[in-house]
Amino acid sequence: MRRFLLRRLVHSIFVVWGVVTAVFFLVRLTGDPAVFLVDQTATREEIAHTRHLLGLDRPLSTQYLEFLAAVPRGDFGRSIRERRPALSVVLEHFWPATVELALVAAVLATVLAVPLGIVSATHKDHAADHLSRLASLFLQSMPSFWLGLLLILLFAVELQGALPAYGAGTWRHLVLPAITLAAAPLAQNARLVRASMLEVLHNDYVRTARAKGVPEGLVLYRHALRNAAIPFITLSGLSLGFMLSGAIVIETVFSWPGLGRLIVQAVPARDFPVIQAGVFVFALVFIAVNLTVDLLYAVVDPRIRLS
């Protein structure tokens, strides 16, 4: 267990190093932020002075080494647009806005998928099953941002503002973005729960439980669902990562003040420090989620030994 954690930690550090290095060089290829900071009439000297103030005139290797040394301290430099520490700007957008949105969507996608998948499996090839599978297929086949536009069209335009189309602040602002973000993972989860339940329900221990008179509800939840949970946990982990990614577009659709939208806006503004800090936070969350998923396996299925 301890060795497992240690190995994963070393691996995680390696991945984070790779991500920040890739981003460091990537953003420097996008162009010169100094040009954006001065007004259009600025002379070449003024631009050069701005570059100097930002430290962009030093050799790339020096910049890179200083950058690497500063990352463990959480120092990504100051946001070029907002002129304060980039990591604080990023964290303000990450928490609570993006976390709130992703968590509510993840809970929606999980809580609704389990009963849907179970009903589908226990009523295989009946109307309820067909309906739920058809709905899943549709939800998986549409771009999530388009679903968002349709929801805006319905709730904000046709129903004259039954729910707000953009902004944040109250729970009502959260409804449409959360549903939009949850839709595709919900469909995927429901399909997966159905498939694993179908597989598990054939097993002898389920037949035994039924034979000895265990009520059907208990058979499903205690005997079947627990054994069907492993692939579901994997997928939930993956879909949380997917949600962070999806948040990039969904936040833009709903003008949700989260990290995804911040990064989308920072790229054309060439706000290097914010892009670097934002991608760093994304990568950390992703790695943490994956690690949690691996640890959860052992909790759900004691037969799995972490090594």
Next chain:
Amino acid sequence: MRRRRDRAAVLGLGVIAAAVLVAALAPVLAPTDPLKGDLLERLSPPAWAPGGALAHPLGTDTLGRDVLSRLIHGARVSLIVGFTTVLIAGVAGVVLGVLGGYYGGRLDEAVMRIGDIQLAFPVLLLGVALLAVLGASLGNLIFVLALSGWITYARIVRGETLSVKERGFVEAARALGAGDGHVIRRHVLPNVWTPLVVVATFSVARMIIAEASLSFLGLGVPPPAPSWGAMLDEGRNYITTGWWLALFPGLAILLVVLGINVVGDWLRDLLDPRLERGI
């Protein structure tokens, strides 16, 4: 059950074939020039809606361009991007996966570690950052999406290669004097292609959606060229005055992606029942 799936797959294939046909024959099929607008006819609703005209069956956009014609031409971008990215990513992934799995060693280690780093990057984030560097164009869009996709194929192929190369028939072939090239071509590749075909099919659908998302963020094929994602981006700003602008391009994406997904489901059942539980 089986028969219903078969029927759905035929329908899906029909949709894909129709989309390919529409894309190929776009200049013939489109009623008007997709780039030419008439400002006097801007934001004209679809023909059946009040105020609509038969000249523009699906209405016009904010510059007075015919929505139907733009949709027909937009099919080209979606299909070209969907199929070429999967082809490029697939070939690159298969080559790296087979080499890594077969020979192991440093190359294998390097490929898998780069893959690890890349998987910690949300695909869209990579796309947004790279396209900001490279500039928005069809070629760059394909490059960026292919770059984000190769790792999936590499992982699958590597895993299969690792297991195939230990099997008896590979050992037998080697004992008979077969070289590496022969073993890879005749024994490894034929054994890895089934999961690949299934994954590649779903990936075409995913790439079409990814293209639409990047275009929606303004990072796709530059305007005025029509693409479904970019049309949705334009439609978003006129959602109160021109609902059709936000509706039809999305319907087009839904239809094509649905067709591909149905065919993918069918292929999965047909080729590899073990994959049923997969993602």
